[in-house]
Structures are given as C-alpha cells and as structure tokens.
Amino acid sequence: MSIGAFSFTFAKIPFMPSFDIASKVDLQTLDNAINTVKKEIANRFDFRDSPVSIELDKKNYLVKLEVESDMKMKQVIDVLISRAMKQGIDAAAFNFDKDAFPSGKVVKKEVPVRNGLAQDDAKKIVKLIKDSGLKVQAAIMDDIVRVTGKKIDDLQEVIAKCNGANLGLPLQYVNMKS
Numbered sequence: 001m002s003i004g005a006f007s008f009t010f011a012k013i014p015f016m017p018s019f020d021i022a023s024k025v026d027l028q029t030l031d032n033a034i035n036t037v038k039k040e041i042a043n044r045f046d047f048r049d050s051p052v053s054i055e056l057d058k059k060n061y062l063v064k065l066e067v068e069s070d071m072k073m074k075q076v077i078d079v080l081i082s083r084a085m086k087q088g089i090d091a092a093a094f095n096f097d098k099d100a101f102p103s104g105k106v107v108k109k110e111v112p113v114r115n116g117l118a119q120d121d122a123k124k125i126v127k128l129i130k131d132s133g134l135k136v137q138a139a140i141m142d143d144i145v146r147v148t149g150k151k152i153d154d155l156q157e158v159i160a161k162c163n164g165a166n167l168g169l170p171l172q173y174v175n176m177k178s
Helices: 027-043 070-086 119-131 152-164
Strands: 018-022 053-057 062-067 101-103 106-112 136-141 144-149 172-177
Touching (some): 018 152, 062 070, 070 106, 119 136, 152 172
Antiparallel strands (some): 018 144, 062 106, 101 106
C-alpha cells in the first residue's frame, strides 16, 4: 500500500496459542455455598439450641466459624466442604491449616479462601512446566500464569501435567486462545 511517497507493508505477526492458569473462587458462588451451609445447620437436629455462627468476610475472602465444641466444628467443616463442592468450588480452595481456638464458651476458626495464585504456587507451576520439556513458555503475571506455545497439543499436555501433579490447588484454565 502506498500513500504519496510512502509505502507500507503489513507483516503478519505470528500468533501463538495461549491460556492462563488461575486459581480463583467466584464470590457469588462462595456466598451461595455459605448461605446453603447456614440453612442446613439451622435445620439439623444436632445443632438445635447451640450457638453457631458462619460468616463470610467478602473483602478478605475469609469464612469465620463459631460453634460450641470441636466436634461440632468438624461437622460444620464437613458440611461446608460438601456444599461448596456441590456449588462447584474445589475443596482445596479452603485453607484449614489454622487450628480452631477457644474463646469463652465457643470455639472459633477462621478459614481463608484461596483466591489467586500466591507467588510461591505460581513458581511451582512454572517450574513444573519448564521441567516437563514441552516447547512452551510460562510467565507469571500477577496472580495467574500465562502459558504460550506453538501447538495447541503442547498446551493441552501442560494442562494434563498440571492436573496430574497434585499441587493441592484448585486450578482453572482460562482465556484459551488459538
């Protein structure tokens, strides 16, 4: 194409297929799961006349549990996991590492919900991809890992490797572009 004395050539920029590896929890889905847990606990006979509080801190992605004994705490956690899984939230999204602590006549527990990949987890994923020997590039971008390769088959192998690696993280594969 030429305009007056200038001529332009448009070179085709090669586009490489890519996708993102994320670890996010939809806030509305989490809220629905918490509300379902509250309803079920309110209707259970073994929780009648016992103080139970289940709150979701939406800003910090934190579930605050408050019950009268350790045994009831375990029951609430079981209900939380099962209801969350029915809503499509992976059980690994909840971090139950912190122990419950007594506070007066009740036992409290704060359960952080993983939202986004932590830097350490992203580094593990990138190392796993690089060690696989596949011809793809992996780059950490904030709380996701972007994987790019020349062939879609290589990208699908990366997904299979990540799923088979048992990283203990709920992973989603989003923004697949071919």
